[in-house]
Amino acid sequence: MRIAIDAMGGDNAPSALVAGALKAAQDWTDTHIVLVGDTAVIEPLLAGGKPANLEIRHAAEKIEADEEPVKAIRRKKDSSMVVAGRLVREGEADGMISAGNTGALMTAGLLVVGRIEGIERPALAPMMPTRDDLGVLALDLGANMDAKPEHLLQYALMGSIYREKVHGMKNPRVGLLNVGTEARKGNELTKAAFDLIEQSSLNFVGNVEARDVLDRNCDILICDGFVGNILLKTMEGTAGFLMKTLKEEFSRSLLTKIAAAIMMPGLKGLRRKMDYKEHGAAPLLGVNGLIMKCHGSSDAMAVRNAVRQARIALQGNLIPSITSEISGK
Structure with a gap:
């Protein structure tokens, strides 16, 4: 499975997100972690070595905590949150994790990933x-x-x-x-x-x-x-x-x-x-892909636990199960 992490979102980004991703990549070698963010900022944080199951996907922009959600998602097409959302929508990632702006993540879920058919509000x-x-x-x-x-x-x-x-x-x-x-x-x-x-x-x-x-x-x-x-x-x-x-x-x-x-x-x-x-992250239920929201002040352990939660949800076929139940198919 492939999990994208918005490396630029959150109070402790990117250091905590990168450290948590490294820990998760080491703990679960069957999971491929995609760190989404500014390559020039992320690479120095990987000076100790990059595991084979971790990669960087460059995103030149980031969405700040105080930005208006809809405007931020529509204007910053190359932000780490939007790029991670596109990876989920296009099937390049099975899920994404972000500690960034909650309103923006909700908007990204709706405008970038899309709602499950039949669900009115995630x-x-x-x-x-x-x-x-x-x-x-x-x-x-x-x-x-x-x-x-x-x-x-x-x-x-x-x-x-x-x-x-x-x-x-x-x-x-x-x-x-x-x-x-x-x-x-x-x-x-x-x-x-x-x-x-x-x-x-x-x-x-x-x-x-x-x-x-x-x-x-x-x-x-x-x-x-x-x-x-x-x-x-x-x-x-x-x-x-x-x-x-x-x-x-x-x-x-x-x-x-x-x-x-x-x-x-x-x-x-x-x-x-x-x-x-200890819980790591909360799912945004109702969008057509797995999106996990971390607390804004998440540290490396919280990010690592968010990956654990995402793995369990993916192994349990959470999104397909919700889609099937709502559509009746």
């Missing part, structure tokens, strides 16, 4: 941590700020296929994020979406509240991108606050430092559970 679907380590797949968490009930139904269908094909989960439970668990709770969007999902063949468990998600009261959490992105950022902020507070408290005295030393294995496990780097 959705960003990251994993959220849970106490039992199985996680909850949540979508949409930021690809589309507005949604219709029909979009939420499609999110539920794509999320179910992802959990089955990538995570091997049989008959995963679908929950609709809401302000209460009663069937008629919420706004007009959630009420209408509730009825649509309930009438489908999916394993729908009804409305779920945000406070229960980390206990995995569902396997797939459905919401519109505006609400979902707020949920995601709130959880990231809470995780950061918790870890900083614990560090401060355990540093107050000799006694607390001793306690911290005793609890260190458990604390490290907690940190790993809440660390986005």
Whole structure:
């Protein structure tokens, strides 16, 4: 399989992207990595040697984090993100990974790679941590700020296929994020979406509240991108606050430092559970090719784990499965 990596996108580009690509190429020699970006910038970062299963595809431009997505994709035809998208569209790569501008990546998915026929809006679907380590797949968490009930139904269908094909989960439970668990709770969007999902063949468990998600009261959490992105950022902020507070408290005295030393294995496990780097990347579901979105501040390990996620999705025939289910063919 061939996986393209947008080497110029993200806060730590290109160094972290190149280092992560090198690690992935070494770990999975059956996977061909294509680093897309400015050759003159990337090559010095490969001074230690370039594996046989890694190549550079030159792209003279890059899309900045603050650029307007549609204008950036249309004007910068030779940007690393657009070139990587073209590789997927033209079959030169089986999937792509980017830590760049989320809006631009969404636009590239639509304008460069294209939507799966029958899908109206793609959705960003990251994993959220849970106490039992199985996680909850949540979508949409930021690809589309507005949604219709029909979009939420499609999110539920794509999320179910992802959990089955990538995570091997049989008959995963679908929950609709809401302000209460009663069937008629919420706004007009959630009420209408509730009825649509309930009438489908999916394993729908009804409305779920945000406070229960980390206990995995569902396997797939459905919401519109505006609400979902707020949920995601709130959880990231809470995780950061918790870890900083614990560090401060355990540093107050000799006694607390001793306690911290005793609890260190458990604390490290907690940190790993809440660390986005462990998951690597979130798929953009609904586009006609595998696109994985890394966190903007991803380091080399996060990029390496993104390649791992992409490999699993490709081995599970994720995109063909979604296409077949939606088209009915």
